[in-house]
Amino acid sequence: MLKLIRSRWNHCNTTLRLLHSSSTPTDTLYHRISRAGDPIIPMTPILNQWIQEGRDINHSELQFFIKQLRTRRRFKQALQISEWMSNERNLHLLSGDIATRLDLIGKVRGLDQAVKYFNSVPHTSKDFKVYGALLHCYAQYNSVEKAELIMKKLKESSSNNEQDLVVSYHVLLKLYSRTGQHEKLVALMKEMKEKKMCNSSTLTSWLNAYAITSNIDEMEKLLAKMEVDHSITLNWLTYSVVADGYIKVGQFDKALIVLKKSEQLIRGKSKRAVYQSLLTKYAAIGKKDDVYRIWNICKSLNGSHHSTYISMLMSLSNLNDIDGAETILEEWESGNTCFDVRIPNVMVSAYCKNGMLEKAEAYVGRLLKRDGKLDGRIWDRLAHGYYKYNDMDKAVYTMKKAILASPQGWKPYPFTFAACIDHMKEKRDLELALEILGTCRELGHFSQATYDELISYVQGEISETNALKLLKEDYHLRIDEMPADGEKQHEM
Known part of the structure; x- marks a missing residue:
């Protein structure tokens, strides 16, 4: 029988522990924010409590917290910190802060609210970064015509730099790919070639465009050219994108080959997030042994974060390995004292996905009883x-x-x-x-x-x-x- 989640692991008590942590060497504001893994936990009380304790927070620290939360897809919490910066601390927002908030509003509150915020920003603060964030918002909601208008404005701007413009082209590429705008996609890629925007990042975006549209032949031709071009730097993302293309069309043997190549190129500080991505991709092609192998690598990277447990449980659910998922759940319950409701949520979904409604009911019943x-x-x-x-x-x-x-x-x-x-x-x-x-x-x-x-x-x-x-x-x-x-x- 699965171990019962302890009663102290409820939302309110978790928040209280975050607010009233005693001052210890590990009691930093970043630590308190990181522990609030449940996306519903508000950030404002945590920040206010820190200030009430006589401590301070500078602008760069807040920017760092927002960046970390965005990386972990905790967008609502990131937006709360962004708004706290100006509402509670009266900090002057740089254009990068404005662009970040615009993007977060789009993700959390929708396109209309993002546009409303953009219109409230003074004209003098609307630089390339802010317009670029608006482009992202329109692209996120597949608003092709409005995205094209913003892109036109960005191209005409004299204040942009080439790297920023390349990023904007990438956004439009994904938009055209996702919405099936094949002719526009081809024309855009031709334009990028004419402007000699053919660095590693651009080529990876082209691979992604081919993958999204299931144009496997062109994807393979481009990858072959990249592999023999010594001026191009291939990284884990290059092969991960190609794997997505193969997975989409059911060519799992080819997907496995490029996933192995991707794995060999993992570098830097983002290892955990990359390995979490690999968990789900290996699960998608039915490679249970590789899923468990990657899981062990994740655990070796200074322990497993809640997000890693979530990725693993989702992967095992996709593999119909409910016994394995229950084992992972037991491990989480026995080794973590900070509750994250997303993990029981994933387990309930795993039972339901696999038609095990009685098990889902029993698990919910045990949680409720406790x-x-x-x-x-x-x-x-x-x-x-x-x-x-x-x-x-x-x-x-x-x-x-x-x-x-x-x-x-x-x-x-x-x-x-x-x-x-x-x-x-x-x-x-x-x-x-x-x-x-x-x-x-x-x-x-x-x-x-x-x-x-x-x-x-x-x-x-x-x-x-x-x-x-x-x-x-x-x-x-x-x-x-x-x-x-x-x-x-x-x-x-």
Whole structure:
């Protein structure tokens, strides 16, 4: 039986320990922020507590914290620190700070809010970095025409440098690849060749473009040229990108060859993140032995971080190795005193993904028995399992639990939540639908406009639509993320 997660590992106690850590040689602000691995933990109380203890934080330290959080994809926490810089410390934001905040707002709050922030920035502060961040935001949301307008402005700017412009070209390359703009992609690559933008980074972006569009022949031709060109520096990313291309088209034998090459070129401080990436790629091609081998390498790099455990559990789930995942979970439970709700979440998802709903229920039951109350995100994962296997009555019941136990600033998984709303509407269970939507409104999960539309929808006042389409704006869902009518979205 899996060891039970100790009751002290709840969200509130974790936050309190972070705020009231005694002053020790390892008690640095960076240490406190790093330990707040759960992305829902707010950064502002941690920063304010540090100041109340009579300590100070300089501009460069805050920039470093934001950079580290972005690297770990803890975007909401990074944005909180960015806003604290100006709101609480009244620090003057450099253009790089503004560009970073713009990018984070796009990731956390959506494109409209990012554009609104950009428009609020004084004209004198809108340099190449800020416009480049706006380009990233438009590209993230597949807004091709607006991205092209910004790119045109960047090309015309006299203040840009070649390296910055190359980065912007890379953003456009990915956008064209992702949105299937083949003619524009070819024209852009031709333009880059004419401008002699053919360094290692550019060529890797071209490889990525070929990989995304499944143009394996051109990808292989370009790689072959790069391998014999001694002026080109190949690194782990070069072969990792090629592996993605092979994985996408199911050529796993070729993917294995280039993954081995990628592994031989791993260097520098980012080793842990690279090895975590390799875990998921080896799992994608079904190489369980390599997954465990990389896992042991990760553990040798000054221990395994929570993010590494998450990558390993996800990899074992993809390999249908639930026994192995349970062993890794036990190891995490016995060796970590700082709770990270994402790890139980991944385990619940692993059970559900593999059709083990009884095991998922039993695991959630053990957690509930020990802690008395569970984070809404765990209930949300279990609800997704019921949705995936068409037990919609249980999905609705569990989604209600998720909403009631949800933390501030959280939203339920849109595809499951939308399916639950549709199910209640079909069953004409208006009372329950209004109760759940009312709770969502009280907790601020949705905008007033979306709430009003959902109410009208369940009352039958809006036709020829579904709940997911009504949630699109609040979740910043792109068209390419929306399933076709009747199609289920299974993964989280």
